[in-house]
Amino acid sequence: MVVIDLDNNGFSDLLLTRTDGIYWYKNDGNHFVKIKLNIPVSHDSTPLSLAITDLNKDGWADLFIAGYTPREQITGYTTFNDKTYGGHQQLWLNKGDNTFTDITTSAGLDYRHNTFQAVFVDLNDDLEADLVVAHDTGEVRIYKNNGDLTFSLQPNPSTGKFAYPMGIAVADYDNDGKIDLAFSNVGNMGPLNKTVRGDLREDQDFNAKMIVLHNNGDFSFTDTSKETHLADYEFGWGLIWEDFNNDQLTDLVLAQNYIQFPPHALFPLPGRFLLQGDDHVFSAYGKISGLSNRAFGVSPLFADFNQDGALDLVYVNVGGPSKAFLNSKNKNHFIDVELPDTVEYLGAKVIVKSKSGENFIKYFLSGEGLLSDSSHLLHFGLGTITDLSSVSIKTLTGKTIPLTGNIDGVWRLE
Secondary structure (H helix, E strand, O other): OEEEOOOOOOOOEEEEEEOOEEEEEEEOOOOEEEEEOOOOOOOOOEEEEEEEEOOOOOOOOEEEEEEEOOHHHOOOOOOOOOOOOOOEOEEEEEOOOOOEEEOOOOOOOOOEOOEEEEEEEOOOOOOOOEEEEEEOOEOEEEEEEOOOOOEEEEOOOOOOEEEOOOOEEEEOOOOOOOOEEEEOOOOOOHHHOOHHHOOOOOOOEEOOOOEEEEEEEOOEEEEOOOOOOOOOOOOEEEEEEEOOOOOOOOEEEEEEOOOOOHHHHHOOOOOEEEEEOOOOOEEEOHHHHOOOOOOEEEEEEEEOOOOOOOOEEEEEEEOOOOEEEOOOOOOOEEEEEOOOOOOOOOOOEEEEEEOOOOEEEEEOOOOEEOOEOOOOOEEEEEEOOOOEEEEEEEOOOOOEEEEEOOOOOEEEEO
Protein backbone atom coordinates (compact mmCIF):
# COMPACT_ATOMS: atom_id res chain seq x y z
CA MET A 1 0.00 0.00 0.00
CA VAL A 2 1.04 3.59 -0.67
CA VAL A 3 -0.68 6.88 0.13
CA ILE A 4 -1.25 9.75 -2.33
CA ASP A 5 -4.03 12.16 -3.24
CA LEU A 6 -4.55 10.62 -6.65
CA ASP A 7 -7.36 12.91 -7.84
CA ASN A 8 -6.11 16.15 -6.23
CA ASN A 9 -9.31 16.65 -4.24
CA GLY A 10 -7.51 17.45 -0.99
CA PHE A 11 -7.94 14.03 0.62
CA SER A 12 -5.28 11.32 0.85
CA ASP A 13 -6.16 8.14 -1.04
CA LEU A 14 -4.83 4.58 -0.76
CA LEU A 15 -3.34 2.54 -3.60
CA LEU A 16 -3.16 -1.21 -2.98
CA THR A 17 -1.57 -3.97 -5.02
CA ARG A 18 -3.36 -7.30 -5.13
CA THR A 19 -2.89 -10.48 -7.12
CA ASP A 20 -5.63 -9.41 -9.54
CA GLY A 21 -4.65 -5.77 -10.02
CA ILE A 22 -4.14 -2.28 -8.62
CA TYR A 23 -6.92 -0.80 -6.49
CA TRP A 24 -7.57 2.86 -5.75
CA TYR A 25 -9.43 3.57 -2.53
CA LYS A 26 -10.72 7.04 -3.35
CA ASN A 27 -11.17 9.29 -0.31
CA ASP A 28 -14.04 11.75 -0.65
CA GLY A 29 -13.56 13.15 2.84
CA ASN A 30 -16.15 10.92 4.47
CA HIS A 31 -15.44 7.40 3.24
CA PHE A 32 -13.43 5.40 0.70
CA VAL A 33 -14.72 4.17 -2.65
CA LYS A 34 -12.94 1.15 -4.18
CA ILE A 35 -11.96 1.55 -7.85
CA LYS A 36 -9.93 -0.95 -9.85
CA LEU A 37 -7.44 0.84 -12.11
CA ASN A 38 -7.25 0.01 -15.82
CA ILE A 39 -3.90 -1.74 -15.42
CA PRO A 40 -3.96 -5.39 -16.58
CA VAL A 41 -2.05 -8.01 -14.62
CA SER A 42 0.00 -10.61 -16.46
CA HIS A 43 -0.71 -14.27 -15.66
CA ASP A 44 2.96 -14.75 -14.74
CA SER A 45 3.52 -11.67 -12.56
CA THR A 46 1.99 -10.50 -9.28
CA PRO A 47 2.19 -6.75 -8.55
CA LEU A 48 3.86 -6.39 -5.16
CA SER A 49 4.57 -2.70 -4.70
CA LEU A 50 4.20 0.72 -6.29
CA ALA A 51 6.58 3.64 -6.74
CA ILE A 52 4.95 6.96 -7.61
CA THR A 53 6.15 10.13 -9.32
CA ASP A 54 5.06 12.66 -11.95
CA LEU A 55 7.33 11.89 -14.88
CA ASN A 56 6.04 14.48 -17.35
CA LYS A 57 5.13 17.03 -14.65
CA ASP A 58 1.54 17.33 -15.75
CA GLY A 59 0.17 17.12 -12.21
CA TRP A 60 -0.87 13.47 -12.40
CA ALA A 61 0.65 10.43 -10.70
CA ASP A 62 2.58 7.92 -12.80
CA LEU A 63 3.19 4.42 -11.46
CA PHE A 64 6.08 1.94 -11.47
CA ILE A 65 4.97 -1.59 -10.55
CA ALA A 66 7.39 -4.07 -8.99
CA GLY A 67 6.34 -7.60 -9.95
CA TYR A 68 7.07 -11.06 -8.54
CA THR A 69 6.37 -14.60 -9.75
CA PRO A 70 2.88 -15.66 -8.59
CA ARG A 71 3.09 -17.97 -5.60
CA GLU A 72 1.55 -20.93 -7.41
CA GLN A 73 4.18 -20.62 -10.19
CA ILE A 74 7.25 -20.36 -7.96
CA THR A 75 9.71 -23.17 -8.72
CA GLY A 76 12.47 -21.93 -6.41
CA TYR A 77 13.80 -18.91 -4.54
CA THR A 78 17.41 -19.06 -5.74
CA THR A 79 17.05 -18.55 -9.50
CA PHE A 80 19.48 -15.94 -10.81
CA ASN A 81 20.25 -16.76 -14.45
CA ASP A 82 16.95 -17.80 -15.99
CA LYS A 83 15.80 -14.74 -17.96
CA THR A 84 12.36 -16.27 -18.53
CA TYR A 85 11.64 -16.59 -14.80
CA GLY A 86 10.46 -13.77 -12.58
CA GLY A 87 7.94 -10.98 -12.37
CA HIS A 88 7.61 -8.04 -14.73
CA GLN A 89 8.47 -4.45 -13.89
CA GLN A 90 6.15 -1.95 -15.55
CA LEU A 91 5.92 1.81 -15.94
CA TRP A 92 2.48 3.32 -16.44
CA LEU A 93 1.95 6.94 -17.55
CA ASN A 94 -1.15 8.73 -16.31
CA LYS A 95 -3.26 10.10 -19.19
CA GLY A 96 -4.52 12.91 -16.98
CA ASP A 97 -7.69 11.22 -15.76
CA ASN A 98 -6.22 8.33 -13.71
CA THR A 99 -6.29 5.97 -16.65
CA PHE A 100 -2.87 4.74 -17.69
CA THR A 101 -0.67 3.84 -20.68
CA ASP A 102 2.11 1.25 -20.49
CA ILE A 103 5.41 2.96 -21.49
CA THR A 104 7.77 0.33 -20.04
CA THR A 105 9.46 -0.54 -23.33
CA SER A 106 9.78 2.98 -24.71
CA ALA A 107 11.16 4.16 -21.36
CA GLY A 108 13.97 1.58 -21.51
CA LEU A 109 12.73 -0.39 -18.50
CA ASP A 110 11.68 -3.64 -20.17
CA TYR A 111 13.38 -6.08 -17.79
CA ARG A 112 12.10 -9.25 -16.18
CA HIS A 113 13.22 -10.23 -12.70
CA ASN A 114 11.58 -10.75 -9.32
CA THR A 115 11.30 -7.48 -7.45
CA PHE A 116 9.91 -6.51 -4.06
CA GLN A 117 10.56 -2.80 -3.98
CA ALA A 118 11.43 0.27 -6.05
CA VAL A 119 11.60 3.98 -5.28
CA PHE A 120 11.67 7.22 -7.27
CA VAL A 121 14.14 9.80 -5.90
CA ASP A 122 16.23 12.57 -7.50
CA LEU A 123 19.77 11.28 -7.02
CA ASN A 124 21.69 14.03 -8.85
CA ASP A 125 19.67 17.21 -8.16
CA ASP A 126 18.57 17.72 -11.75
CA LEU A 127 14.86 17.91 -10.81
CA GLU A 128 14.12 14.53 -12.40
CA ALA A 129 12.97 11.54 -10.36
CA ASP A 130 15.45 8.70 -10.88
CA LEU A 131 14.47 5.08 -10.32
CA VAL A 132 16.05 2.61 -7.89
CA VAL A 133 14.99 -1.05 -8.11
CA ALA A 134 15.93 -3.91 -5.76
CA HIS A 135 15.92 -7.15 -7.77
CA ASP A 136 15.66 -10.19 -5.49
CA THR A 137 18.08 -12.90 -6.73
CA GLY A 138 19.62 -10.19 -8.87
CA GLU A 139 21.25 -6.85 -8.33
CA VAL A 140 20.46 -3.27 -7.41
CA ARG A 141 19.59 -1.31 -10.54
CA ILE A 142 19.76 2.48 -10.69
CA TYR A 143 18.16 4.22 -13.66
CA LYS A 144 18.88 7.86 -14.51
CA ASN A 145 15.79 9.80 -15.57
CA ASN A 146 16.70 11.50 -18.84
CA GLY A 147 13.81 13.94 -18.59
CA ASP A 148 12.09 12.74 -21.76
CA LEU A 149 10.20 9.71 -20.41
CA THR A 150 13.26 7.50 -20.90
CA PHE A 151 15.75 6.07 -18.41
CA SER A 152 19.42 5.06 -18.67
CA LEU A 153 20.83 2.25 -16.56
CA GLN A 154 23.77 3.43 -14.44
CA PRO A 155 26.51 1.19 -12.99
CA ASN A 156 26.88 0.95 -9.21
CA PRO A 157 28.95 -1.18 -6.80
CA SER A 158 26.23 -3.86 -6.86
CA THR A 159 26.34 -4.24 -10.64
CA GLY A 160 27.45 -7.74 -11.59
CA LYS A 161 27.52 -8.87 -7.94
CA PHE A 162 24.42 -10.97 -7.47
CA ALA A 163 22.52 -10.72 -4.20
CA TYR A 164 19.06 -10.76 -2.64
CA PRO A 165 18.29 -7.03 -2.28
CA MET A 166 14.74 -6.67 -0.99
CA GLY A 167 13.95 -3.56 1.08
CA ILE A 168 15.22 -0.06 0.24
CA ALA A 169 16.03 2.74 2.71
CA VAL A 170 16.58 6.30 1.49
CA ALA A 171 18.33 9.08 3.48
CA ASP A 172 21.36 11.35 3.60
CA TYR A 173 22.87 9.33 6.42
CA ASP A 174 26.10 11.35 6.74
CA ASN A 175 24.57 14.82 6.17
CA ASP A 176 26.76 15.65 3.18
CA GLY A 177 23.81 16.92 1.12
CA LYS A 178 23.39 13.85 -1.11
CA ILE A 179 20.85 11.05 -0.76
CA ASP A 180 22.23 7.59 0.05
CA LEU A 181 20.64 4.15 -0.30
CA ALA A 182 20.59 0.96 1.80
CA PHE A 183 19.32 -2.51 0.82
CA SER A 184 18.55 -5.56 2.94
CA ASN A 185 20.03 -8.93 1.98
CA VAL A 186 20.12 -12.54 3.20
CA GLY A 187 23.22 -12.12 5.37
CA ASN A 188 24.88 -15.16 6.91
CA MET A 189 22.51 -18.10 6.34
CA GLY A 190 24.65 -20.63 8.21
CA PRO A 191 24.16 -24.14 6.77
CA LEU A 192 22.39 -22.66 3.73
CA ASN A 193 25.31 -20.42 2.72
CA LYS A 194 26.11 -22.60 -0.31
CA THR A 195 22.53 -23.21 -1.38
CA VAL A 196 21.65 -19.50 -1.57
CA ARG A 197 24.01 -19.23 -4.56
CA GLY A 198 21.34 -21.12 -6.47
CA ASP A 199 22.14 -21.44 -10.18
CA LEU A 200 25.07 -19.01 -10.11
CA ARG A 201 28.20 -20.20 -11.89
CA GLU A 202 31.57 -20.30 -10.14
CA ASP A 203 32.70 -17.26 -12.13
CA GLN A 204 29.73 -15.15 -10.98
CA ASP A 205 30.17 -12.97 -7.89
CA PHE A 206 27.73 -13.32 -5.01
CA ASN A 207 27.23 -10.91 -2.12
CA ALA A 208 25.13 -11.88 0.92
CA LYS A 209 25.87 -8.73 2.93
CA MET A 210 23.68 -5.68 3.42
CA ILE A 211 24.36 -3.10 0.72
CA VAL A 212 24.93 0.58 1.56
CA LEU A 213 25.47 2.92 -1.40
CA HIS A 214 27.01 6.25 -0.42
CA ASN A 215 26.18 8.88 -3.02
CA ASN A 216 29.33 10.66 -4.23
CA GLY A 217 27.39 12.73 -6.78
CA ASP A 218 26.79 12.40 -10.53
CA PHE A 219 25.69 8.74 -10.19
CA SER A 220 28.95 7.67 -8.55
CA PHE A 221 28.40 5.44 -5.51
CA THR A 222 30.65 3.72 -2.97
CA ASP A 223 29.53 0.69 -0.97
CA THR A 224 30.15 1.75 2.64
CA SER A 225 28.49 -1.24 4.29
CA LYS A 226 31.82 -2.28 5.83
CA GLU A 227 32.83 1.21 7.01
CA THR A 228 29.42 1.79 8.62
CA HIS A 229 29.47 -1.68 10.25
CA LEU A 230 26.21 -2.60 8.53
CA ALA A 231 27.61 -5.31 6.24
CA ASP A 232 27.44 -8.33 8.49
CA TYR A 233 23.93 -8.29 9.93
CA GLU A 234 21.69 -11.27 9.30
CA PHE A 235 18.73 -11.88 6.98
CA GLY A 236 16.57 -8.79 6.52
CA TRP A 237 13.36 -7.71 4.80
CA GLY A 238 12.17 -4.13 5.06
CA LEU A 239 14.42 -1.42 6.48
CA ILE A 240 14.12 2.29 7.21
CA TRP A 241 16.52 5.14 7.95
CA GLU A 242 15.14 7.65 10.49
CA ASP A 243 16.47 9.68 13.43
CA PHE A 244 14.95 8.03 16.50
CA ASN A 245 16.95 9.96 19.14
CA ASN A 246 16.88 13.39 17.43
CA ASP A 247 20.68 13.70 17.38
CA GLN A 248 20.85 14.84 13.71
CA LEU A 249 21.91 11.37 12.52
CA THR A 250 19.62 8.83 10.86
CA ASP A 251 19.40 5.44 12.56
CA LEU A 252 18.49 2.16 10.87
CA VAL A 253 15.77 -0.40 11.66
CA LEU A 254 15.75 -3.81 9.96
CA ALA A 255 12.92 -6.37 9.99
CA GLN A 256 14.19 -9.94 10.25
CA ASN A 257 13.42 -13.69 10.25
CA TYR A 258 12.46 -15.99 7.41
CA ILE A 259 9.56 -18.30 8.15
CA GLN A 260 10.84 -20.99 5.73
CA PHE A 261 14.35 -21.05 7.28
CA PRO A 262 14.36 -23.65 10.12
CA PRO A 263 16.99 -21.96 12.33
CA HIS A 264 14.87 -18.79 12.44
CA ALA A 265 11.91 -20.85 13.65
CA LEU A 266 14.00 -22.30 16.49
CA PHE A 267 16.19 -19.26 17.21
CA PRO A 268 14.37 -16.19 15.86
CA LEU A 269 16.34 -13.00 15.35
CA PRO A 270 15.29 -9.91 17.34
CA GLY A 271 15.15 -7.46 14.44
CA ARG A 272 17.85 -4.82 14.39
CA PHE A 273 17.62 -1.35 15.91
CA LEU A 274 20.88 0.38 15.02
CA LEU A 275 21.89 3.84 16.22
CA GLN A 276 24.36 5.90 14.22
CA GLY A 277 27.35 7.47 15.96
CA ASP A 278 29.23 10.66 15.06
CA ASP A 279 31.73 8.53 13.12
CA HIS A 280 28.84 7.21 10.93
CA VAL A 281 29.20 3.74 12.43
CA PHE A 282 25.95 1.96 13.32
CA SER A 283 25.68 -0.02 16.56
CA ALA A 284 23.01 -2.42 17.81
CA TYR A 285 20.83 -0.89 20.55
CA GLY A 286 17.86 -3.25 20.41
CA LYS A 287 18.55 -4.93 23.75
CA ILE A 288 19.34 -1.65 25.52
CA SER A 289 16.28 0.09 24.10
CA GLY A 290 13.91 -2.81 24.71
CA LEU A 291 13.03 -2.86 21.03
CA SER A 292 12.91 -6.53 20.09
CA ASN A 293 10.75 -8.32 17.54
CA ARG A 294 11.34 -12.07 17.28
CA ALA A 295 8.30 -12.62 15.07
CA PHE A 296 8.55 -12.89 11.28
CA GLY A 297 8.95 -9.17 10.63
CA VAL A 298 8.33 -7.98 7.09
CA SER A 299 8.42 -4.22 7.46
CA PRO A 300 9.29 -1.59 10.07
CA LEU A 301 7.15 1.56 9.88
CA PHE A 302 7.48 4.86 11.72
CA ALA A 303 5.14 7.57 12.97
CA ASP A 304 4.95 9.88 15.97
CA PHE A 305 1.73 8.40 17.36
CA ASN A 306 1.59 10.43 20.58
CA GLN A 307 2.98 13.59 18.96
CA ASP A 308 5.75 14.10 21.48
CA GLY A 309 8.49 14.70 18.92
CA ALA A 310 10.03 11.22 19.15
CA LEU A 311 9.42 8.75 16.34
CA ASP A 312 7.60 5.57 17.33
CA LEU A 313 7.90 2.24 15.53
CA VAL A 314 5.62 -0.51 14.26
CA TYR A 315 6.81 -3.92 13.11
CA VAL A 316 4.46 -5.47 10.55
CA ASN A 317 4.65 -9.22 11.23
CA VAL A 318 3.52 -12.26 9.27
CA GLY A 319 2.25 -15.30 11.16
CA GLY A 320 1.72 -13.32 14.34
CA PRO A 321 0.51 -9.98 15.68
CA SER A 322 2.24 -6.79 14.68
CA LYS A 323 4.01 -4.86 17.42
CA ALA A 324 4.08 -1.16 18.27
CA PHE A 325 6.80 0.55 20.32
CA LEU A 326 6.46 4.03 21.81
CA ASN A 327 9.66 6.07 21.93
CA SER A 328 10.57 8.10 25.04
CA LYS A 329 11.37 11.72 24.18
CA ASN A 330 14.80 13.02 25.19
CA LYS A 331 16.01 16.64 25.45
CA ASN A 332 17.07 16.93 21.79
CA HIS A 333 15.13 19.26 19.53
CA PHE A 334 13.33 18.45 16.28
CA ILE A 335 11.02 19.73 13.58
CA ASP A 336 8.46 17.92 11.44
CA VAL A 337 7.58 19.02 7.90
CA GLU A 338 4.06 18.43 6.61
CA LEU A 339 3.39 18.70 2.88
CA PRO A 340 0.17 18.01 0.97
CA ASP A 341 -0.15 14.39 -0.20
CA THR A 342 -0.32 15.53 -3.82
CA VAL A 343 1.85 14.73 -6.82
CA GLU A 344 2.85 18.39 -7.00
CA TYR A 345 4.92 17.94 -3.84
CA LEU A 346 5.87 14.28 -4.23
CA GLY A 347 9.63 14.06 -4.75
CA ALA A 348 10.21 17.54 -3.30
CA LYS A 349 13.52 18.16 -1.57
CA VAL A 350 13.21 19.60 1.94
CA ILE A 351 16.16 21.75 3.04
CA VAL A 352 16.69 22.71 6.70
CA LYS A 353 19.40 25.31 7.46
CA SER A 354 20.51 26.31 10.94
CA LYS A 355 21.93 29.70 11.86
CA SER A 356 25.11 27.94 12.99
CA GLY A 357 25.70 26.49 9.49
CA GLU A 358 24.33 22.93 9.61
CA ASN A 359 22.24 21.78 6.64
CA PHE A 360 19.90 18.77 6.50
CA ILE A 361 17.90 17.37 3.59
CA LYS A 362 15.12 14.87 2.98
CA TYR A 363 12.88 13.99 0.07
CA PHE A 364 9.11 13.63 0.28
CA LEU A 365 8.55 10.04 -0.91
CA SER A 366 5.62 7.66 -0.75
CA GLY A 367 6.46 4.09 0.29
CA GLU A 368 8.69 3.05 3.18
CA GLY A 369 10.00 -0.18 4.68
CA LEU A 370 8.82 -2.94 2.37
CA LEU A 371 5.53 -2.95 0.41
CA SER A 372 4.17 -0.41 2.90
CA ASP A 373 3.99 3.28 3.78
CA SER A 374 4.94 5.20 6.90
CA SER A 375 3.95 8.60 8.22
CA HIS A 376 4.34 11.36 5.61
CA LEU A 377 5.59 13.84 8.21
CA LEU A 378 9.26 14.42 7.41
CA HIS A 379 11.11 14.29 10.72
CA PHE A 380 14.39 16.14 11.37
CA GLY A 381 16.31 15.61 14.60
CA LEU A 382 18.20 18.81 15.51
CA GLY A 383 20.17 17.85 18.61
CA THR A 384 20.92 21.06 20.53
CA ILE A 385 20.04 23.40 17.62
CA THR A 386 17.44 25.98 18.63
CA ASP A 387 17.75 28.54 15.80
CA LEU A 388 17.01 27.87 12.14
CA SER A 389 17.76 30.31 9.34
CA SER A 390 15.32 28.68 6.90
CA VAL A 391 13.20 25.65 6.08
CA SER A 392 12.18 25.34 2.45
CA ILE A 393 11.27 22.87 -0.25
CA LYS A 394 12.28 22.59 -3.88
CA THR A 395 9.76 20.74 -6.03
CA LEU A 396 10.55 18.68 -9.12
CA THR A 397 9.05 21.51 -11.19
CA GLY A 398 11.75 23.85 -9.87
CA LYS A 399 9.68 25.87 -7.40
CA THR A 400 11.40 26.91 -4.17
CA ILE A 401 8.84 27.48 -1.42
CA PRO A 402 9.56 28.63 2.17
CA LEU A 403 7.92 26.88 5.10
CA THR A 404 6.90 28.34 8.44
CA GLY A 405 6.88 26.84 11.91
CA ASN A 406 8.71 26.63 15.21
CA ILE A 407 11.41 24.50 16.80
CA ASP A 408 9.86 21.33 18.26
CA GLY A 409 6.82 21.75 16.04
CA VAL A 410 5.37 21.17 12.59
CA TRP A 411 6.41 23.31 9.60
CA ARG A 412 4.00 23.85 6.72
CA LEU A 413 3.61 25.85 3.52
CA GLU A 414 3.20 29.59 4.10
